Amino acid sequence: MNTFDYVRPSTVPDAVAAAAAPGSAYLASGTNLLDLMKVGVARPDRLVDITHIAGLDRIERLPDGGLRIGALVRNADLAHDPDFARSYPAVAEALLSGASAQLRNAATIGGNLLQRPRCAYFYDPFSACNKRAPGSGCDALHGENRLHAVLGWSPSCIAVHPSDFCVPLIALDAFVEIEGRNGRREISLDALHLLPGDTPERETALEPGDLIVALRLPARAAVFAGHARYLKLRERTSYAFAVVSAAAALEMEDGAIRQARLALGGVAAKPWRARAAEESLAGERPGEAIFRRAAEAALADAKPSGDNAFKIELARRIVVRALALAAAGTPARLPALPGSPFSSAPGALHDA
Amino acid sequence: MTLEILPQASPHIRHGSNIGQPLTRRDGVLKVTGRARYAADNHPPGMLYAVLAVSSIARGRVKSLNVEAAKSHKGVVDVMTSVNRPKLAQDPDEKSNPFMFRLDLLQNDRVRYANQPIAVVIAESLEAATEGAALLAPQYEAEPARVGLDGAESFVPPGVGVGGPAEIRKGDVEAGLDAATKRIDATYETPSQYHNAMEPHAIVAAWDGDRLSIDTPSQGLAMARGRIAGLFGLSPENIHIRSPFLGGGFGSKGLISGPQILGVLAAKLVGRPVKLVLRRDQMYGPVGHRPPTRQRLRIGVDGEGRLTALDHRAKTASSTFDDFFEAAADISHTLYASPAIATSHEAVRIDIGTPLFMRAPGEATGSIALESAIDEAAAACGLDPLAFRVRNYAEVEPISGKPFSSKALRECYAQGAERFGWARRPLAPRQMRDKDGFLVGWGVGTATFPALMFHAEARAIIRRDGTGLVESGAHDMGQGAWTALAQIAADGLALDLDQIEFRAGSSDLPDAGIAGGSAHTATAGMAIHSAGADAIAKLAELATRDERSPLYGAGNAGLVARNGRLRRRDDESRSESYAEILARAGLGEIEGRGASAADPAAQSTYAMHAHGAVFAEVKVDPDLGQIRATRLVGAFAAGRVINPRLVRSQYHGGMIWGVSFALNEQAIIDRRSGRVMNADLAEYHVPVNADIVSIEALLVHEDDPYVNALGVKGVGEIGVTGAAGAVANAVWHATGMRVRRFPIKLEDVLTPAG
Known part of the structure; x- marks a missing residue:
């Protein structure tokens, strides 16, 4: 068999020390890493199993009103935490729209942030992939790329970030706590994921040994709780990655939008925050025309990377819909089909 | 093989015959408790693990393999x-009959499709074998792959399906089209689909001298044994194959595949038992698949809404080295009356594994195109698509003019429509919305599948204690053969199900034919029933010739068997139990034999098909294109129903595959390399539970005195047909957009921006 070291530290500093060596990889539930190892895309020399480190599986309310989520909290546990779901409903909806129930029960928050792209050419050791083998080329570029990126891509890589969870998180200014060789630091989630540029092999701002120990949501993110939705288009009703997705969150005041948050999934190598669109919404009354204007702003720089031009218009439309759903108000209960257009509550706009 | 651990006492209360009872699967408890032993669960002492190395190119040759690196890996044996x-x-490339397909058994260094086996690594552990296979690091001399339906020169194949002619015509299609007042000329495309049975192909093989013991899933034990015997030069009697359970077959386990034979070869090479299980992605090549098609349909309709011509031309793909041609156009032979019908096939040879049987091969592929085209014709005439189908109802089989042995399709249309609420359907598309504003559409499709019979044999024994033992090497792919065939066996012996032992799933039992062509219940069932009748006839002979018996002198015709007793037909108070008859005769048991085969006289006189009507509702998000099949109602008439619970389950599974065909399923093949890029269950999409909202199958009564004495037609495949077209037609009715390339994707039904 392919042998590798397996270490199981019980403290964060031990983990960081163990993982700082080249060829190391952190292992939590392994819902992504083990797949990659099985197909030969990932061949770590050392697995650092962090699941026995105490204290990383807590959800804590911070004195400033924010929420701190340990890296080992399971997706399903977080989504079903009543306090969390009440404060950040779009995040809960995104979590429950992802993967399958079985995977959500296993997968961890930290691992979700660090999912690798699902590009078939990245997953296939026999295809050229600059991310997997820098300089080898990109077989996706002129290949089967219907679901690839329309924003932020480069000729070196057109893969998209697969996470649902990260999309509302990035809209809500989440940040991550990282423990590294030089101690603890915090960075915004928006700064964690990198666009490919000429170095698609570099997907995050993490340094060797860096361990995400927690995710934090600021207290101010809860002001959107009454008007926040996540919407995801996919090729079957469950257990499929997004064709495109959007998280929309509005703070309403006297019938007008005080501030808006908007992010897109399935369009770029990172969860895509649409700041210009957000700004265009501030102070406006919700309405189709305003939403459409925001959607145009969000996709202003989009261009197809292959057979995927349809995703640009689709992304605009999902922005409009997500904003309309958010404006209509967060449903009192999480929908039975989280993130699905078919989960919509009466009152949502469906007319073409 | 007997299902020894099955509880012999049945919790079921029986009313009348065993046939017709909705019994639950007798093997259900074993399966849900994990005690059902599938092929790969067998671990004979000393067993090694074999892992395939497969080609990552579609065409060329293997220049080198680093065998030394693999062999020097710890745990690798060879x-x-x-x-x-x-x-x-x-020679694995030898082909002496149309049911013999060429296999890739490392006969040379050629690569003729991606995922072709190029080496087998055998090791003490699965992990060592897996790593050994990776260390082979094959070097190739690659040639450009021929990919897709336009990837090579087209030709007319010598035959399609199982030896049918590539072209058939009746009447003058061009004249019919000329005479029509409305014409449809449309081209539909269906994708490559690959087998994804839950259980991948697996084999555990053990040699003992020139005897071979095998655990492997098989839909055709006798054929598998014969194929192995031929390849290895063994007597078939020296080969024992056990296949008590299959985790799904769908045609992919009908013929033993190359990888399974490689497991046997590996065991021979190392002289120890070997287990070989395909990895999910290795299913996409060497075990058959449904090939892509491009189908052009031309339909002419007169002013009365009746067909004047039906022309169905299909283009498909096969491998470069063998002949399997999906008979997609043949579905147009049987469904709709038309004075002129023409069907034809052309094909290309490209660098793929040989396509093979996949649930409703030909029928499913052709059905979605034909049902879409019929729908388009109805719309062109301004007619309701159900009324249009009824108007073009085939009273006799259109292509042959033969009467149907039975055909309750009209009742299927009526009962399905009633249950579905079809009468409320607006004629024009894009008229219905639900309360949330989603577009709603209703579609219909006609289902059909031939009622086939193959050859099978069975043995029935009445034991001294009056209980029965019935044996036939039948195959339970999950469809419920352990249960349905036991019901037939019990009725054959006129015993309660609790009173019989039924043995199946093993090659040392009488040949039960093949569990394919939706013909297993009819074929094995008839042999089983006949064997029971034969045993009872022998028993009756004993009784009626024995003057000590109350039945003495009654004659065979004067007796009836019921509940373990023979009774005089004219005086049922005069009876004797099976046990009493055997005891007086001093016999330990009495054995009957049965065989079944299609009746050539009936076949030449009648057209034999099962039929059905599937109604589908879809909802479509008008802005976002998200599609969901929200309601399915199928009404099917397939002769006598042995077990309505199992039959419904078959229909449900088929209809779900129809949804999959219309909306989900597709192998994504790289246009340059010819490799399947979504060879896993996460990306090769089939419906999940959340996709199937409401599904219902109605069993429409149908008596067929001609198909076989049991009156059984098949139910295994018909559900796929009709359903796929119904869903596609519902998408049109919801959106007004006719999508002719399947599966239908969300971008296909987006309302243009504006």
């Missing part, structure tokens, strides 16, 4: 390549 593969008695 590496089998074209150099050291044990000799075979028969």
